[in-house]
Amino acid sequence: MTVRLTQYAHGGGCACKIPPGELESIVKGLVRPGGDGLLIGLEDGDDAAAVRIDRDRAVVATADFFTPVVDDAYTWGRIAATNALSDVYAVGGEPLLAVNLLGWPRDVLPMELVTEVLRGGLDAADAAGCHVAGGHSVDDPEPKYGMAVTGLADPERLLRIGTGRPGSPLSLTKPLGIGVLNTRHKATGEVFPQAVAVMTTLNRDASRAALAAGATCATDVTGFGLLGHLYKLARASGVTAVVDVAAVPYVDGAREAVRDGHVSGGTRRNLAWAEPHLDAGGMDEETLLLLADAQTSGGLLVAGEVPGAPVIGELVAADGPALLLR
Template sequence: MGAMTDSGWRLTEFSPGAGCACKLPLGKLEELLAAAGGGLAPASGRLAAGGELLVGAREGDDAAVVRLDADRALVFTTDFFTPIVDDPYDWGRIAAANALSDVYAMGGAPLLALNLTAWPSATLPMELLAEVLRGAAEVVSDAGAAVVGGHTIDDPGPKYGLAVVGLAEPGRLFAIDQLAAGDTLVLTKPLGTGVITTACKRGAASSDQLAGAVATMATLNAAASEAGRAAGVRAATDVTGFGLLGHLHRMLRASGLAAAVTAEQVPLLPGARELADGGHISGGTRANIDYLQSSVTLPAQLPAALRYLLHDAQTSGGLLLGAPGGGDALLRELAGRGVPAAAIGQVRAGEPGQIVVEPG
């Protein structure tokens, strides 16, 4: 049974891997998908019920996309995870923003959502679950969508997320395999949610540090997606459990290209660097480092904290966008919508999936 605090239940005590850090490690996921490949939908093609599958499972994109007609495509995705913070309302907000992000990462807009809930009803009060659902519903409403139902099971470990349906224009989709040599890599949220929430679980993060992480995790990627479409972006993903370098590696491998990332240009949440120096590293982050060691070249002088943060398992992170040229048009669009963003690197020819990290 979880311990009580002055503010209520410590939900994170029920979470062996908080937020997106509870994802199956990338190496194991790829083994699973390879083994199950015959049971997955093709990358594209006509569907028996009508419509054309534009994006399927092959490249590991953020969502599936089906063309309905010349002007409309259906985007479908799901995401759920264990508690990342102790406040149930904030957990619901973060989980909803995270699930909706997959639609934005494809260049779409959310339409409908279904709750996906696992709850230990004999252990945790149902009033806490009501707060989770309330927080999520508010974020979905802010996105211009609606929660229209869902499914709940009794389970020893609490889990929450959404299945989401969205709409997009077929000719303006984002995809992970559309990077081009010369593209500028632009990141729309700072890194560090993994180390901050890990430190919080250990009682080492300040209230201000946690508040900053919660604020960024609960922020929708809607404006960033709109800016990308306005600037003609074709390649995008959102940065979650596989970390910045893990998600970039997947984009590069799918696009047949390599990249350089300038470490000191990557934005960080306040306190993230200090907490990383203090050793507050999640198991998901360590799995990312192990998986990417043959694909990422790190300078010997790179501080250990930056090495961890570049691999940090994020929850509800920003969009990683490939912008043509220097990215000036995209950065202007982002700034005009109030989205803090940074150009962090460049796509170039090279061995697919390889990343060189430069100190600055």
Template sequence: MTRRLTEFSHGAGCGCKIGPGQLADILARVAPPRHPDLLVGTDAGDDAAVWRLSDDRALVATTDFFTPIVDDARTWGRIAATNAASDVYAMGGRPLFALNLVAWPTDALGNDVLAEVLAGGADAAAEGGWMAVGGHSIDDAEPKYGQAVIGEVHPDRVLTNAGLRPGDHLVLTKALGTGVITTAVKLGTPTPGALDAAVASMCTLNADAAAAAQGANASACTDVTGFGLLGHLRKMLDASGVAATVWADRVPALPGAMEGLADGMISGGTRRNHAWVEERLVVTEGVTDGDVMLLADAQTSGGLLFGATADRAAEAVRWLVERGHPAAVVGIVTDDVAGRITIARDGSTPAAG
């Protein structure tokens, strides 16, 4: 009997990441590297490193890999490669090429399945205009796949997770809920149609989202992946020295996500995310536990989250929606206690400042 790919996973997709609190503790013990041409390093926990080559060119370097999140090998490969390139887009760049990263139980799964995974990664690269050119593989009891992606960006156009300003509106470019849905898949109880919607979202490149952020003159940007919207927003707020209000009723959710939360489909990664941000949260009347856990849901290949002035944010959302993306303005940056996240409903929040 052939085993399902997801049966090999101790955690689905980006939900298998080391928790944000534990990772922060580890990185705090490592001195950040310094160099005049290292434009973005590890200081603020950004999405990728940026290295200046000249006055008008810089390289963006990142890597991401994870355990199987779906059972179709080619789809998993495509999701993993799409997710890996997302960090380049979050920095405002475009991918150039990638190296495949493979850990594989050859005896249990065989070469044909791995070939399908690599083909899926090549599919994502071809759509995004980059190439997968080799890589590295090891034998491992648990399958893992991803890519190390190299991109480029103009040094003056680099987006980071620092720079949010009171009054900025927060734009989210994809719906949340991939963690809930893939957890349900792993347990064999997904809502009908939910997996198809989640896969379509996870296979969507963030190229349009990056273009929208650049066009909106975004003050700061990150991608929403394993630490959930709340975890990645916390990192942005800490780096920027500001606070934010998130309007729970404006946050788009994938079909089946809220039903999955109601049924208890909450991954260990999502619970770690919530625990890491809980001390920062102010949850107002009318916000449900499900609302909060959706915001903490560990995403795989999620969208971008960026700040921009109200008019630029609204224009970016219109542009993205016209192109089929479920983008929305989901909150506002405030001058409250730095790092505080207020979760409200109905968009009822006092103006920043």
């Protein structure tokens, strides 16, 4: 029996996130003073939390899960775990321990598929040198999978979303276009190995390279798209971000997917949220949708040069809109 997992979910991957504007309204007013030990909290929307435990170590914690982004159970498990691990790398940490988060329609989908999902997650964690021990599961109308991950970091060498400075180049460590290819996969069943390869690549090497280069500011590019995550970084850092649109890399087939109408509702919501803060420079809608494309297990966006990663723009002193496309 062939089961197309994407047909059992209303959305897919990070495109099923609550829209950024709605999410910010939900958490507004929930920020609490964390004391000297809380190094990264809720204030700016960083990718993970960090708490100092002694002079040389900080604990990093995050959780991430989503509905199927591909039809193959094992591959979905790998992607979901890679995506969850990314939040630790995005703040400059190294993952140490993960627990599984699973929702499964037990009377609808075969339970043997659960084993494949968990096996994929375990293999991704193994590749990261991260232990997996237990977790939690619920009977759910939609399949959902991810991980809660705990890691360690140097408290003096964290990557934060609000420490960008004028004059810093912007590096992007993975190409865009994952979202539109996943949307096409959900609609047609076509398989895109190039997209799977991007989604299952750990951000470990990119994080280490960013730290080695002296970067202090980064975020990962996931469900809010490049424009959404870059707006959050520019806002938190009090700068304007200028994007050299011609320098932005895309996964093969992404432009064709947009032209054929394979654009998720999450991507359109991302663009609507970013537009009030955006000088689009006359860019066409296709380009804007790709820049807002809801990524799953995307790359790191780093304020600084990262060896091997394209520079797609720079941060400048705040002047008018937070985002400028050129």
